[in-house]
Amino acid sequence: SIIVLCTNIxxxxxxxxxIKSSEKKLKNIVANTRQLxxxxxxxxxxxxxxxxxLNVLDYTEEEITGKNISNLLSPSFLENxxxxxxxxxxxxxxxxxxxxxxxxxxxxxxxxxxxxxFDVDTKEKGFNFFLTDISKEKSAEKExxxxxxxxxxxxxxxxxxSEGKIIKANNSFAEIFGYDSGTxxxxxxxxxxxxNDDVLKVVEYFRLLEQKKNAPDRFEFLGKKQDNxxxxxxxxxxxxxxxxxxxxxxxxxxVTERKRAQKVIRESEEKYRNVTDNIDDFLYTFExxxxxxxxxxxxxxxxxxxxxxxTDFLGDSKLFLKIIHPDDFPLLKKRLSSLIRSKFQLSxxxxxxxxxxxxxxVWIRNKVKLIRNDxxxxxxxxxxxxxxxxxxxxxxELKKSTENLLKLNETKDRFISIISHDxxxxxxSILGFTELLSNDETLSKDERSQYISFIKESSNSMxxxxxxxxDWTRLQTGRVKFEPQKIQADTVIEKSINTLSGMSFQKGIxxxxxxxxxxxxxxxxxxxxxxxxxLLSNAIKFTSKDDKIEVSVxxxxxxxxxxxxxxxxxxxxxxxNISKLFSVDTKFTSEGTSGEKGSGLGLSLVKDIIxxxxxxxxxxxxxxxxxxxxxxLPTASANILIVDDNKTDRLLYSKILNNITPGYNVEVxxxxxxxxxxxxxSPPALVITEHQMPxxxxxxxxxxxxxxxxxxxxxxxxxxxxxxxxVAQDYLELGIEFVFQKPVNLQSFKKSIEKSLxxxxxxxNSK
Numbered sequence: 001s002i003i004v005l006c007t008n009i010x011x012x013x014x015x016x017x018x019i020k021s022s023e024k025k026l027k028n029i030v031a032n033t034r035q036l037x038x039x040x041x042x043x044x045x046x047x048x049x050x051x052x053x054l055n056v057l058d059y060t061e062e063e064i065t066g067k068n069i070s071n072l073l074s075p076s077f078l079e080n081x082x083x084x085x086x087x088x089x090x091x092x093x094x095x096x097x098x099x100x101x102x103x104x105x106x107x108x109x110x111x112x113x114x115x116x117x118f119d120v121d122t123k124e125k126g127f128n129f130f131l132t133d134i135s136k137e138k139s140a141e142k143e144x145x146x147x148x149x150x151x152x153x154x155x156x157x158x159x160x161x162s163e164g165k166i167i168k169a170n171n172s173f174a175e176i177f178g179y180d181s182g183t184x185x186x187x188x189x190x191x192x193x194x195x196n197d198d199v200l201k202v203v204e205y206f207r208l209l210e211q212k213k214n215a216p217d218r219f220e221f222l223g224k225k226q227d228n229x230x231x232x233x234x235x236x237x238x239x240x241x242x243x244x245x246x247x248x249x250x251x252x253x254x255v256t257e258r259k260r261a262q263k264v265i266r267e268s269e270e271k272y273r274n275v276t277d278n279i280d281d282f283l284y285t286f287e288x289x290x291x292x293x294x295x296x297x298x299x300x301x302x303x304x305x306x307x308x309x310x311t312d313f314l315g316d317s318k319l320f321l322k323i324i325h326p327d328d329f330p331l332l333k334k335r336l337s338s339l340i341r342s343k344f345q346l347s348x349x350x351x352x353x354x355x356x357x358x359x360x361x362v363w364i365r366n367k368v369k370l371i372r373n374d375x376x377x378x379x380x381x382x383x384x385x386x387x388x389x390x391x392x393x394x395x396x397e398l399k400k401s402t403e404n405l406l407k408l409n410e411t412k413d414r415f416i417s418i419i420s421h422d423x424x425x426x427x428x429s430i431l432g433f434t435e436l437l438s439n440d441e442t443l444s445k446d447e448r449s450q451y452i453s454f455i456k457e458s459s460n461s462m463x464x465x466x467x468x469x470x471d472w473t474r475l476q477t478g479r480v481k482f483e484p485q486k487i488q489a490d491t492v493i494e495k496s497i498n499t500l501s502g503m504s505f506q507k508g509i510x511x512x513x514x515x516x517x518x519x520x521x522x523x524x525x526x527x528x529x530x531x532x533x534x535l536l537s538n539a540i541k542f543t544s545k546d547d548k549i550e551v552s553v554x555x556x557x558x559x560x561x562x563x564x565x566x567x568x569x570x571x572x573x574x575x576x577n578i579s580k581l582f583s584v585d586t587k588f589t590s591e592g593t594s595g596e597k598g599s600g601l602g603l604s605l606v607k608d609i610i611x612x613x614x615x616x617x618x619x620x621x622x623x624x625x626x627x628x629x630x631x632x633l634p635t636a637s638a639n640i641l642i643v644d645d646n647k648t649d650r651l652l653y654s655k656i657l658n659n660i661t662p663g664y665n666v667e668v669x670x671x672x673x674x675x676x677x678x679x680x681x682s683p684p685a686l687v688i689t690e691h692q693m694p695x696x697x698x699x700x701x702x703x704x705x706x707x708x709x710x711x712x713x714x715x716x717x718x719x720x721x722x723x724x725x726x727v728a729q730d731y732l733e734l735g736i737e738f739v740f741q742k743p744v745n746l747q748s749f750k751k752s753i754e755k756s757l758x759x760x761x762x763x764x765n766s767k
């Protein structure tokens with residue numbers, strides 16, 4: 001028979017399922033907790049490690065299982081501590097600090113709780129490690145220790161304030177205010193450390209800080225020490241909030257000595273300023289910055305000397321070079337080059353001219369003192385500039401006076417020589433015939449008339465000589481007014497022809513002027529009339545009856561000069577006598593074709609007048625065929641047009657041009673459109689244009705000139721703040737030869753202007 005015993009195990013089965021479910025949940029919690037958890041056997045071999053443990057120490061489950069936990073700890077810890085698991089687990093969940101190492105040997109500080117368990121399967125005791133990663137806490141602890149050591153060791157005074165009370169202060173802060181240690185100040189009112197004069201100022205400052213308003217990061221006030229003495233203090237502050245309270249961290253310095261030094265410096269500067277403001281010389285300093293010499297300061301007297309302000313010079317480091325007189329720039333450049341090349345020269349002095357803001361030339365003495373580094377390179381320049389214009393003027397006047405005295409003495413000797421030699425003959429003739437007329441009563445009426453005519457002729461000759469002598473001496477001694485002006489050449493020539501028409505009519509000579517009304521000369525009207533009168537009267541005198549004299553003009557080989565010719569068909573001059581024509585010392589005269597006589601001084605006077613105008617005179621003659629007197633006179637001044645949108649540059653280059661081209665008027669235009677309008681009304685002799693201009697740049701402006709058929713006859717120079725190679729090439733293709741980068745080399749600039757003006761004159765004359 002079979003006996004079946006049945007037991008209802010449903011409840012137990014359900015209980016087992018619950019246990020399994022709980023175990024699964026527990027394993028899941030252990031595996032994913034933020035704590036590092038591992039289990040080890042009695043010898044320390046790891047039986048289990050959760051996912052966090054594996055991730056933090058960078059091991060896989062296979063790598064970690066069976067590894068002794070002591071091998072995961074820092075060797076330095078094991079050297080000083082024993083890892084007795086039984087001992088460590090005696091007190092349940094006792095926490096100790098254990099430094100674990102990752103696979104890469106990076107230390108991970110942990111707070112460890114260890115307990116023991118009994119493994120029913122293996123019948124062995126085991127140990128569970130519950131580890132918390134305290135890396136951040138350790139780092140923060142180190143940071144706190146670092147800040148604490150910095151706080152205590154700082155030589156600056158540091159304190160923390162909240163709600164008007166000092167809650168922390170280091171010993172340096174205490175020392176600044178005369179206390180022994182920072183602890184003495186804890187709990188004290190901050191106002192106790194402030195002088196009565198600055199209490200309101202400090203209270204207002206901290207109110208702004210706490211309200212987060214615009215308070216400066218640095219603040220100065222007059223502090224009060226424990227012994228009631230005062231000091232100047234400077235605070236550098238920052239704020240932070242904690243538990244709804246505002247804390248102010250104050251870094252404090254005693255700046256009393258600095259304040260005293262600043263006061264001394266201010267007083268010294270004031271004295272220095274008073275001295276420099278009351279002297280006519282100015283001082284300047286340059287310093288090397290980023291491999292360039294930059295101006296640091298100019299004293300106010302710079303404006304007295306140059307007309308430009310301190311701001312002008314500080315804003316443009318090259319302004320001083322820009323205003324150097326063109327004729328003196330090569331000298332300055334040479335001296336500067338020598339200074340730069342020399343590694344030992346520490347000072348220099350030179351006298352040069354500058355062009356002041358008003359356009360006048362000013363003589364200056366520039367003394368410089370150099371500071372060089374060990375390699376001999378200039379690091380600083382100290383300069384003293386004096387206006388020596390009056391001194392130079394006095395020297396020039398003295399030189400002129402000396403020259404005039406020598407010239408006057410020479411003229412006196414010549415004058416006496418001429419009087420003693422040339423007046424003797426007419427005087428002797430007059431006295432001789434007067435004696436005959438007075439004493440010889442037998443003379444017939446015809447003889448008396450003849451002798452009287454001889455006396456008259458000698459008197460006229462003497463009067464002519466005296467008049468010529470007076471004119472010559474006045475010109476030689478500078479007593480003749482010299483007032484050149486713009487004159488139409490044909491007008492003065494026609495006037496001379498009309499004045500001498502009686503002489504020419506008597507001899508039947510036709511005086512022809514081929515000079516048109518389009519030639520203007522820059523001369524003194526009275527003196528030039530004298531030149532034409534003298535040369536034309538000579539031509540009439542030495543031309544035969546019923547012949548002709550021609551007056552003509554053509555361009556000279558010299559810039560801004562015209563060449564005039566007075567050509568006759570008279571008796572001509574022997575070659576050996578040509579050199580005597582213009583000399584006072586070898587006075588040369590001969591009779592005209594009708595027996596006319598002269599003083600022999602007229603041509604000397606003509607030569608002096610022409611040379612006074614900057615011209616020259618010469619003679620071409622062949623004896624028996626006629627004579628051609630040729631001479632040059634300056635043309636009337638023309639205009640030069642500057643086109644530049646920069647007002648300062650227009651003014652500067654106008655003044656430069658006034659100095660290097662004194663015979664020309666300088667006109668200005670602020671843009672290309674305005675310039676084209678000016679040119680349409682009155683074409684200038686030369687145009688100088690800036691390349692970089694708004695609306696119409698220099699290149700477009702030149703293109704407009706080409707369209708108007710003006711580019712071939714109107715010379716153009718181009719200036720630019722920056723010149724690229726392709727820009728210069730573009731202009732060259734338009735026929736523009738000269739393109740300069742500002743600031744210009746004045747010597748090259750001057751030469752190019754002269755060349756352009758010569759080109760412009762020759763172009764216009766060829767038309």
